[in-house]
Amino acid sequence: RGDRPMAGRRVLVTAGGTVERLDPVRYITNDSSGKMGFALAETARDWGADVTLVCARTDGPPPAGVRVVRAESAEEMRDAVMSRLPELDAVVKAAAVADYRPAVRHPSKMKKGSETLTLELVKTPDILQQIGEWKRTREPGGKAPFVVGFAAETDDVERHAMEKLARKGCDLIAANDVSAEGAGFGADTNIVNVYGAEGLVEAIPQSAKRSVAERLWRLVALRAGWDWT
Ligand code: C5P
16 A cells, blocks of 8 residues: 555545525625645545545635535535445545524525514534434444544533534544634644544644644544555
8 A cells, every 4th residue: 555545445524614595695604714624635635545525615725636526505515425425434524514504595685674683593404413323224234434523612622522422423523622722713733632432532732734634544544444554
């Protein structure tokens, strides 16, 4: 395998912030830049994997040499990810998926009217949780990808990460404190603690997102039992 330790592996990475539309020109989104997902996709590409990058709104274009699937909203992202699960070796969900979307998507631009306007929001599907449910209910012995979630937290990082790992049924959670300097949204570096069912698995100090991505893929390979050398 040499310098292409992921040759033959099929992986899917999600990146960016989802866009939840209110009308044709207005939407709700978040500050995710997509940089962490891009770094994960680039690393896997350079290491020989077949990479699908499911991309929501990002700062800048996605990397070359990967299969890019556009998914604007949480629901589009859910469809893009779920339909590909059976063929994948790993899924890393680095996207910041909106938790709520406007209940109504107006077909034409909303007009200004009353002094106040109340927006009703409804929950979006939790994609990571649906992947976990799919894994639990699939046929025994069937192929299923190794699944990594991300958790952007501002407080009580470990408790929230472990709670998400259990609830969403993923194999690893990469948690970062987005309120820390040099971590999270828009930054070129990240500080990540990776949790598995047994607790903290790896503490990655402040590093370029590319180095974080390399350490994460090595960890995935180790835990998924991939032949690496
Ligand atoms: O938003 P939250 O902290 O719950 O996100 C943790 C993980 O769950 C991330 O990997 C994110 O991509 C995923 N997620 C998802 N669908 C949602 C919300 C979050 O897949 N609706």
